[in-house]
Amino acid sequence: MFKGLREDVNSVFERDPAARNILEIIFCYPGLHALWIYRIAHWFWIRQFYFLGRFTSHVGRFLTGVEIHPGAKIGRKFFIDHGMGVVIGETAEIGDNVTLYHGVTLGGVTWDKVKRHPTLEDNVVIGSGAKILGPFTVGKGAKIGSNSVVVKAVPENATVVGIPGRMVMEQKKEEGRADLQHGQLPDPEAKAISCLFDQIRELERKYDALAREHEQLKSLINTPPRVPASS
Structure with a gap:
């Protein structure tokens, strides 16, 4: 005892x-x-x-x-x-x-x-x-x-x-x-939220790139063709 x-x-x-x-x-x-x-x-x-x-x-x-x-x-x-x-x-x-x-x-x-x-x-x-x-x-x-x-x-x-x-x-x-x-101790919820933020930032980056390409294409379409000067 x-x-x-x-x-x-x-x-x-x-x-x-x-x-x-x-x-x-x-x-x-x-x-x-x-x-x-x-x-x-x-x-x-x-x-x-x-x-x-x-x-x-x-x-x-x-x-x-x-x-x-x-x-x-x-x-x-x-x-x-x-x-x-x-x-x-x-x-x-x-x-x-x-x-x-x-x-x-x-x-x-x-x-x-x-x-x-x-x-x-x-x-x-x-x-x-x-x-x-x-x-x-x-x-x-x-x-x-x-x-x-x-x-x-x-x-x-x-x-x-x-x-x-x-x-x-x-x-x-x-x-x-x-x-x-x-x-x-790790926080699984915080880790999951952090992963979501990473994905959102990646999607925003891709969206910005697509938006720039769209503006460039739009600018090309709206630009009138150049007529060569007559000799």
Whole structure:
């Protein structure tokens, strides 16, 4: 148990440059508190003490602003940065070394009692405000941009942005700590608009060339023929 607690604290040190010391992490990180409360709730849940599991989870939601259903499955080195507004559904599955920023939702799209929440494999990073909705898999090393809405499977090492989420790049596997450079993510809508502007400029260039040719032909047609002078 203590090994797991140390691992959780070290995960904060690895992924939050604002962390200064162990006491600050233990007492001032609601994402870490939510994870520890979840583990207690999950212990009750898997032993079929469902009410105690839900009640413990509810207390954790009240204290931290993070709602993790006790039935969810969460791996090692899980980190929630800032925490407020995070929602993780009952059938969600989260691998090792996963990072969620505030406002993330791992939600479902059906009321049926089936697997209805997403599965996040190892080393996934989800940007703030992103919504991952449905019983599909987000592959290892994938990155989801802030405020994206993802409703279908994401390949390994892919980066997804937008509403609905679109894959904008697929990168090689990277070792080391997880990261998500929000300012460096491409914008597919802006790229499409830029392409349209390029096409418009090309059409304008062709139109101007045709207009000049038309004026030249018109000038030739309207010019009276030169009559040779009589000798």
